[in-house]
Structures are given as structure tokens and as C-alpha cells.
Amino acid sequence: MKARGDRLSAAGMLTELAAIGEDPQGGITRFLYDPAWRQAQQAVARMMREAGLAVSIDAVGNVYGKLEGTDREAPSIVTGSHIDTVKCGGRYDGALGIAAGIAALAKLKRSSGQPRRTLEVVSFCEEEGSRFPLAYWGSGNVTGCKLFDGSLDAVDAQGISLREAMAGAGYKPAAHRASRRTNIAAFVELHIEQGEVLEREQRQIGIVDAIYGQRRYFVDIAGRSGHAGTTPMPLRADALAAAANMIVWLRKAALEAGDGLVATVGKLEVSPGIPNVIPGNVRYSLDIRHRDEAVIEAFCAEAFQTFAAMAEKHRVTVQQTCWLSEPPSPPMDAGLKERLARICEASGYSHMPIGSGAGHDAGLFARTCRTAMIFVPSRDGISHSPLEYTAPEDIERGADVLTKLLYQLAYELAERV
Amino acid sequence: MKARGDRLSAAGMLTELAAIGEDPQGGITRFLYDPAWRQAQQAVARMMREAGLAVSIDAVGNVYGKLEGTDREAPSIVTGSHIDTVKCGGRYDGALGIAAGIAALAKLKRSSGQPRRTLEVVSFCEEEGSRFPLAYWGSGNVTGCKLFDGSLDAVDAQGISLREAMAGAGYKPAAHRASRRTNIAAFVELHIEQGEVLEREQRQIGIVDAIYGQRRYFVDIAGRSGHAGTTPMPLRADALAAAANMIVWLRKAALEAGDGLVATVGKLEVSPGIPNVIPGNVRYSLDIRHRDEAVIEAFCAEAFQTFAAMAEKHRVTVQQTCWLSEPPSPPMDAGLKERLARICEASGYSHMPIGSGAGHDAGLFARTCRTAMIFVPSRDGISHSPLEYTAPEDIERGADVLTKLLYQLAYELAERV
Numbered sequence: 040m041k042a043r044g045d046r047l048s049a050a051g052m053l054t055e056l057a058a059i060g061e062d063p064q065g066g067i068t069r070f071l072y073d074p075a076w077r078q079a080q081q082a083v084a085r086m087m088r089e090a091g092l093a094v095s096i097d098a099v100g101n102v103y104g105k106l107e108g109t110d111r112e113a114p115s116i117v118t119g120s121h122i123d124t125v126k127c128g129g130r131y132d133g134a135l136g137i138a139a140g141i142a143a144l145a146k147l148k149r150s151s152g153q154p155r156r157t158l159e160v161v162s163f164c165e166e167e168g169s170r171f172p173l174a175y176w177g178s179g180n181v182t183g184c185k186l187f188d189g190s191l192d193a194v195d196a197q198g199i200s201l202r203e204a205m206a207g208a209g210y211k212p213a214a215h216r217a218s219r220r221t222n223i224a225a226f227v228e229l230h231i232e233q234g235e236v237l238e239r240e241q242r243q244i245g246i247v248d249a250i251y252g253q254r255r256y257f258v259d260i261a262g263r264s265g266h267a268g269t270t271p272m273p274l275r276a277d278a279l280a281a282a283a284n285m286i287v288w289l290r291k292a293a294l295e296a297g298d299g300l301v302a303t304v305g306k307l308e309v310s311p312g313i314p315n316v317i318p319g320n321v322r323y324s325l326d327i328r329h330r331d332e333a334v335i336e337a338f339c340a341e342a343f344q345t346f347a348a349m350a351e352k353h354r355v356t357v358q359q360t361c362w363l364s365e366p367p368s369p370p371m372d373a374g375l376k377e378r379l380a381r382i383c384e385a386s387g388y389s390h391m392p393i394g395s396g397a398g399h400d401a402g403l404f405a406r407t408c409r410t411a412m413i414f415v416p417s418r419d420g421i422s423h424s425p426l427e428y429t430a431p432e433d434i435e436r437g438a439d440v441l442t443k444l445l446y447q448l449a450y451e452l453a454e455r456v
Numbered sequence: 457m458k459a460r461g462d463r464l465s466a467a468g469m470l471t472e473l474a475a476i477g478e479d480p481q482g483g484i485t486r487f488l489y490d491p492a493w494r495q496a497q498q499a500v501a502r503m504m505r506e507a508g509l510a511v512s513i514d515a516v517g518n519v520y521g522k523l524e525g526t527d528r529e530a531p532s533i534v535t536g537s538h539i540d541t542v543k544c545g546g547r548y549d550g551a552l553g554i555a556a557g558i559a560a561l562a563k564l565k566r567s568s569g570q571p572r573r574t575l576e577v578v579s580f581c582e583e584e585g586s587r588f589p590l591a592y593w594g595s596g597n598v599t600g601c602k603l604f605d606g607s608l609d610a611v612d613a614q615g616i617s618l619r620e621a622m623a624g625a626g627y628k629p630a631a632h633r634a635s636r637r638t639n640i641a642a643f644v645e646l647h648i649e650q651g652e653v654l655e656r657e658q659r660q661i662g663i664v665d666a667i668y669g670q671r672r673y674f675v676d677i678a679g680r681s682g683h684a685g686t687t688p689m690p691l692r693a694d695a696l697a698a699a700a701n702m703i704v705w706l707r708k709a710a711l712e713a714g715d716g717l718v719a720t721v722g723k724l725e726v727s728p729g730i731p732n733v734i735p736g737n738v739r740y741s742l743d744i745r746h747r748d749e750a751v752i753e754a755f756c757a758e759a760f761q762t763f764a765a766m767a768e769k770h771r772v773t774v775q776q777t778c779w780l781s782e783p784p785s786p787p788m789d790a791g792l793k794e795r796l797a798r799i800c801e802a803s804g805y806s807h808m809p810i811g812s813g814a815g816h817d818a819g820l821f822a823r824t825c826r827t828a829m830i831f832v833p834s835r836d837g838i839s840h841s842p843l844e845y846t847a848p849e850d851i852e853r854g855a856d857v858l859t860k861l862l863y864q865l866a867y868e869l870a871e872r873v
Contacts, residue, residue, distance in 0.1 A: 234686030251685060255731055265837055267720035267743045268668060268813025269651030272711045274837075279721055280707045286700035294689045303684035304696055305731045307724065314672055314722045314741035324731035326684045396685025420682055420691070 047145050049438045050431055052086055052138035056122075057130035066127035066425030070170035070195075072100070072208040079122050083137060083162040090145035092160070098217040100164035100210055101177050106144050108157040108449060114224035114408075116154075116448045118143065118441060119161035121177055121400060125169050129427020131231045131417070135434065137162045139229045143442040147450070154449035156224070166400055170195045170204075178400035180218040182407045187215065225375070225448055226404035229413045229441045231429050233397050235420025243436050245393035245414030246379045249330035250402035251299070252367035254339060256325040258285070258346065262355035264311060264319030279309055279318035281353035285346050289325070292345075296338060299394045300329045325359070328396050330367050368402035375411035375444070382443045388436050397422075413440055464562050466855040467848055469503055469555035473539075474547035483544035483842030487587035487612075489517070489625040496539050500554060500579040507562035509577070515634040517581035517627055518594050523561050525574040525866060531641035531825075533571075533865045535560065535858060536578035538594055538817060542586050546844020548648045548834070552851065554579045556646045560859040564866070571866035573641070583817055587612045587621075595817035597635040599824045604632065642792070642865055643821035646830045646858045648846050650814050652837025660853050662810035662831030663796045666747035667819035668716070669784035671756060673742040675702070675763070679772035681728060681736030696726055696735035698770035702763050706742070709759065716811045717746045717755060742776070745813050747784050785819035792828035792861070799860045805853050814839075830857055 045051045059082060060075030062068040069075045080102050084094045087104030095103045102122075105115075120136025140160035147158065163177025171193045179185030191202040191212050202212040237245050262278035286304050293302035307323040325342075329335045343359055350357040376392070383390035393414055395402075401412040415437035418428040462468045476499060477492030479485040486492045497519050501511045504521030512520045519539075522532075537553025557577035564575065580594025588610045596602030608619040608629050619629040654662050679695035703721050710719040724740040742759075746752045760776055767774040793809070800807040810831055812819075818829040832854035835845040 232686065233683050234688070235682075235691055236686075236688060239691060253685065265652075266650050266814060266839055267718065267722055268670065268745050268815075269649065269653075269839070270718070270813075270837055271651070271653060271716065272707070272714075272718055274652055274656060277707070277720075279724060280703060283700040283703035283707075283721075286697060287704050290689070290694070290697045290700075297689075299688065301684065301687070301689055303694075303732070303734055304700075305684055305726070305733045305735060306729045307696060307726050309722070309724050312723045315720070315743050316722045317720055318722060326732050328685050396687075397683060398685075420687055422683055422686070 047086065047090055047142060049135070049139040049142040049434050052141060053130060053134055053434070055082060056134045056138065060124065062127045064127050067124050067130060068126050068128065069122065069124045071123050071165040071176060072204040076123060077208060080162060080164070083122060086141050087160065090141050091148050092141070092144055098210065098214040099176060099180050100208065101181060101218060102162040104141060104144060104160045106148055106154060106158040108154045110155050111157070113156050114222040115157040115159045116225050116445060117159045117161055117223050118227045118229070118445060119163060120228055120230055121163040121166035123165045123167050123169060125167050125423045127425060128423055129425060131427055131429050132233065132422055133166060135231055135429070135437070136229045139434070139438040139441055142438055143445050146442055147446055151446065151450055156449040158445060158449045163400055171201050174398070175400065175403055178403045180215055181220050182403045183219045184403040184406050223408050225409040226401060227375070227411045227413070227441060227444055228399060228401040229415070229437050230399060231417045231422060231427070232393070232414040233417050233420070233422035235417070236393055237391070237414060237416040238418065238420065240391055241389065242391040243388045243416070243433065244383050244390040244440055246376050246390055247371050247395050247401070247412035247414060248376065248392045249370050250368035250395045250399055250405070251328040251330050252332050252335055253326060253328040253363065253365050254335055254361060255363035256359045256361050258323050258325055258357060258359045260321045260350065260355050260357050262319055262353065265317045267315040267317055270317055275317055276354040277317050278321040278355050281349055281355045281357070282307065282321040282323055284349050284353070288345055288349070289342065292338070292342065298329070298334070300334060300338060301396055302327050302338070330394050332366050365398060368405040371405060371411055372409040375409060378444055378447060379411060379413065379440060382440050386439060386443070388440065411444065413437055464503065464507055464559060466552070466556040466559040466851055469558060470547055470551055470851070472499060473551045473555065477541065479544045481544050484541050484547060485543050485545065486539065486541045488540050488582040488593060489621040493540060494625060497579060497581070500539060503558050504577065507558050508565050509558070509561055515627065515631040516593060516597050517625065518598060518635060519579040521558060521561060521577045523565055523571060523575040525571045527572050528574070530573050531639040532574040532576045533642050533862060534576045534578055534640050535644045535646070535862060536580060537645050537647060538580040538583035540582045540584050540586060542584050542840045544842060545840055546842060548844055548846050549650065549839055550583060552648055552846070552854070553646045556851070556855040556858050559855055560862050563859055564863055568863065568867055573866040575862060575866045580817055588618050591815070592817065592820055595820045597632055598637050599820045600636045601820040601823050640825050642826040643818060644792070644828045644830070644858060644861055645816060645818040646832070646854050647816060648834045648839060648844070649810070649831040650834050650837070650839035652834070653810055654808070654831060654833040655835065655837065657808055659806045659808040660833070660850065661800050661805050661807040661857055663793050663807055664788055664812050664818070664829035664831060665793065665809045666787055667785040667812045667816055667822070668745040668747050669749050669752055670743060670745040670780065670782050671752055671778060672780035673776045673778050675740050675742055675774060675776045677738045677767065677772050677774050679736055679770065682734045684732040684734055687734055692734055693771040694734050695738040695772050698766055698772045698774070699724065699738040699740055701766050701770070705762055705766070706759065709755070713755060715746070715751070717751060718813055719744050719755070747811050749783050782815060785822040788822060788828055789826040792826060795861055795864060796828060796830065796857060799857050803856060803860070805857065828861065830854055
């Protein structure tokens, strides 16, 4: 019995899932509908069955495990996360929420029997956007928040369309809208933080209050290249010097703005990029995130006004192109956050409210039902990397908080949430 | 006679040389010892012969045209420049000094007969360092300023060694030191400015006072990459933000230093270079030039001290590696500069003293004999490009000043310079 118990612990299931899709370059690669993905969803379905749950797979490949409630009319209480990974990703991102969800339902069934409200755990087929130029293929279809118009023709790096990939995995491409659900009362997601705030603040549980919106731009600067030896400093129109001024300003302005705003220049290309030639052109990426769309808007407006003035001073031109704009999620449910805080206190777990700069399935559910999200620490804040690590005790605490919240929502609450 | 006169004008010879080594990608490519180079040196030899000069070719392929003086014991007055180009270079860089030198000697022979001092024009085989990882193969061997230890084994991009390339062009590799000359009294080089100082200052002639020294470094910054969404600004160790601060400081410090100091960051690479990942590592190139080695030394010392402090503030590490260090040339000869200024005034040409941020053959001669260098304007300061352009009037004025100085040195001066 012990062996079986271990295998159905969150940690045991995580270990099993981590062995599926091991990448020769390190870490785990499970892309939507690829062989490793199929193997992983089959393993999840088996784990759900072993946990005593009724398994079903929807039109896009989301796998559900259900523990039916006595009130069969009431919409479900759902937990879960995504099974796909980035290229060479870690073993916790996504998988933790699935494994802990199965473990929670297994434990609740064992200890408390049939719930009043139906409890479900879901393994979403896709969230990362790693294979095709779209993301949230799982929760986007389930919530109906993403229409995915024309997405079936999107192609991966090998030129395979989503349509072909679906068909190859045994799904009917045209049927993807059938995966939409309207009978979900609440969604709760356990996930690793993927940052280092909990670690720095020495808190064991993060209670997410909002999932940030983000904008991504390319900023193009055009100056004039020239001979590094023969062009005096005052006569230069150095695109990189101008870009450096902007990057310094961005960091300073983001630090001063505080309140969780982040601004990142992650990619920068210099042309011609030769040591003894003054850079004529620079293109850099700009990623801005905050929980409040108005704050993002105001920050970008100030940045671009500042950039224009800097460009004039440097005798270069500047132009920015927005290529991604994701609005912030609605706030997480206040009642659920309050319950989570009380559960942590009763359990002796230190906790704090936290914003999520990364996108999550819970962000989409927050638009359609009461939603909560629980973070556990990521060592050194590392994620999307084979080095991703969350300690077993943190996994246990996260799974415990999740189980207790699901118990309250499905077993205790008289009224429907 | 007109046709022949035109052909032996500086402009006529430049046009002929520009047709040798035309690159399919634009501009001119003549690499040391390649077919275009051989064709060009043969054309130069023919032009010299047509100008009535005695032609000789030395052990490394420098081509000389000589107009023997009555004082056959006295060391020569030499003018010239280099025949090789950068990849897709312009028609003036190097070639102008050769063409104008041949034209000057032709004109002096025609108008004034045999000089007292022997006059020579030289077409140096190599200066740019375009083919092999070495430069000044022409003037370096002639002056003996460069020992080229082990250089014969240097290989080009195709894996061909300098030794093989020499042999292929009909030269004896081991004999390269035989090209050394010790009987040169003065060297005068006419060259395009390759910058925009003359154009901006609206002067027709630049009288070079010094050829700058230069140092080149790679600066490596190591921070910590992280998720752009989940890492709060105060917790970041962003290598690019640190680099940007350094680049802003470099520009400001170089502008404040003034006095011709130039500092350039021409190449910058970000790792991992992904829009939503905080840069963990940055490597950038740093090119510092000034006429005074002590100024370069002091500037670099201050820069690296400043970088260390910035790195600490940004929680990154910084390390710089010097990969090129060329000391400044000795000052150009004061007497020759004074002669050039008087020639310009007598001829009604506006002029100014000017430093050269680019290296030149004259910089090596300045270590061994009295040396002067004359600049003519480059349109928009553009060089090392098919767009390189100097107006015919500017070429005429430069050639005229060169001719008049050579006349004074070879015909008028009683004492040996």
C-alpha cells in the first residue's frame, strides 16, 4: 500500500512525468501533440484512474479526472495546470498543478468520500506556446476566452500545421470548440512561482492576486555608421549609444515606478556590429508588464516620449512596433484569496500576496469564474530551465493548501460558490 | 598629348585602378597577392614607366618608381601609399596617394627636369590587414618597424598561408626582410581623410599632426538571466542594463575628455538574447583612440574603475581583455607641417591641422624619418565603402600640395632634409 501511496503523491507523479520527454540537450521537451506529449497525457489518465477518478479526454486533448458530487446539477470545482513544456524545460512548470491536483482528489476521496460538489482535475494540453505561434490552446478553448480564428493553419518550426498535428494525434481539428465548458464554478491552480520573490521574502506560499498584462515591442534606432577612428565624438550619430541611454532610462524608470512593474530589454542587435565601426542601426526588444493595463499604457507612453527626445539629442531616429499585447487578468477572487490566507495560517505556513508576471491558465479562468492561484517557491527563481527546482517540502505545503481549499469548496460549502 | 596627359593625371590613374578588382558585391576588393592585386601592381608599374620613372619591385611586392637626383649619395624623398583595399572598399583609400605620387613625379620631371635629391613613389603591397591577420606588410617591412615574426604562417579565410600566397605570386617568402630600406630621408603621404572633419570645418587640406594610437578590448559582463515577467526589478542582475550604463558613461566621458579622444562600442552580443529573458551575459567591443598613449592609458584606467563600480551596483561581474594595442605614431615633422601650411596659403587653399584616428603607412615612417601626411576631404566622412568619394577639385588640390612639397624637398633644398 505504501508503494501505491507514494506513486500517487504529488512528488511521485512528478517524478514519473519528468521521465517523459527527456531532451538530449537537457530538461524536458513535451510539445503539443508530439509523442512525448501523448505519452504524458496517457500517463496522466492512468494516474487519474488509479486515483479512483472518472477519466475523460476532450476534443483538443485536455484530460479530466472527475470525482462526482452529490449535487450533480451544480457546476464543478476544477483544479489543474498544463502538461506541455518549453524546449528543455523543467519538471515542475505545469506538471506540479496536475500532479498535486490528482493527489488532492485521491486524498479527498480516500479521507472524505463523495463531495457535495463535483471535483475535477484537468491536465491542459497546451499553455506555453512552444510549438505553434499561439498559446493557451487548452484553457483558451475550455473557457472560450480565445477564439483561435485561423489558428488551425498555424505551423510549427517543421512546417507542420496545427490541423495536421491534431489529426496525427487522433483529434478532429474542426471540433476544437467542443472542448468549451460552461459548468465550472471555480478554478484553482497550483504552480511554481518561476521567480525569486517567495525565496527572498522567505515565505512558503504565495497567494496570487493578479496575473500581469504584458506588451512587447521592437524598438528600431537608425543612426549613421562610420569609422571608429576618424569620426569625432561630437559628430557621431551612434545608434548603440542612443539605445544605451534608453535602456538605462528604462531600468531607472521601472525601479522608480515600483509596484511590481517590470521592463526588460532581452534581445539587442547591432548593425554592422564591427568593433571599429560606429553602430548605424540597433534593434532591441522591450517587454513591459504590470497588473494594471493603465499603468502599462502610461509607462509606454512616457518611455516613447523620452526615447523620441533622446533620439533627437543623439541625431538618430527611433521607432517602436508592438508585436504582443496581453491585457492583465481580472483580479483573483477575493473570497478565495481570503480562504487561502486562513488555510495557510491554520496550517502554520508563512504566506504573502504576490503578482504573477508570467501568464497562466488561471488568468483565462479569472475572466469566466471565481479563480484562485497558489504559488510555491522556485529555487533561485529559475524556471524554463533544466535547473528548475522546488523542494519536496514546498511541494507538500502547496499540495496541502490546494487540498484544503478544494475540501472547503466541494465538501463544506452549503451555498454554491 | 592631351589623352596621355589625362591618363597620367591623378584622377585618370585613379579611374584606371578603380576598374581592377571590382567586387560583385560592390566596390573594390584587392587583397594582398591575389589576381586583382597583381593586375593593379602591374598597372602601377606601367603608369610609372609611362611617367618616365625607373621601376623596381622589392622582395614583398612593393613597386617603386624612381626619378634619380644629381646627388646620388643622398637618401631619397619618398611619397606613396598602399594598393590593397578592404573587402568592397572605395577607389580612393590608398590608391589616391599612389596615383597622385606618380602624377607629381611625372609633372616635376616634365617641368623641372632632374632633381637634386632622388624622388621616389611607392605603391605599398599591403596596409589594410584585410587578407591575413597582420597589417602594414608593405611599410612595416620597408621601415623595419614590424618584425613580422611568424607572420609567414598566418592564414587567410581560405586557409592559405602568407608563405603560400607569396610563393603563388612569384615572391620568395624567406626574403621579405630584403625589402627594408635605410636610405629614405623623408616620407610624404597623401590620403583621403576617411572622416568628416574637413567637410564640417569647410577646409580643403588637412595637415596631419599625429596618427592616433588605439586599444581594443572585449568587455565581458556576467549577470544572471531570469524570467522577464517574474523577476522584480530590484532583484535583477541584468548584464545588458549594466552594459548600457557603461556605454552611456563611455560616450559622456569621451565627449568631456575632448581633445580628439574617441571611444567606440561597435559590437555587442547579448546572451541568451530572448525578448522575455533577462540578459545573463553581454560581451561588447571597446575601441579607444588618441594621439597620446598616456591619455589612452588614463582613460582606460578610469573606464575600468568605473565599470567595476557599476558592475557591483548591478550585481554583475565585469572583465576586460585587450586584443589590440597600437601606440600612437611620433608627431609628424614640424618643419614639413610648416612647409605644407605655407604652400596651402600661397596656393589659396584653406587648411587646418588634423589628427588621424585611422592608421597609415606614414605612421610607421614617422618612427624612422621625417614624415608628413596630407588629407583631402571624404564626402560625408564615408570610407571603406563603395560610397567613398572625394571631389576632383579636392584631388587636384591634394596632388598640387604634394607636388609642391616634393619640389621643395628634392629641387630647392640645399641641405639634406
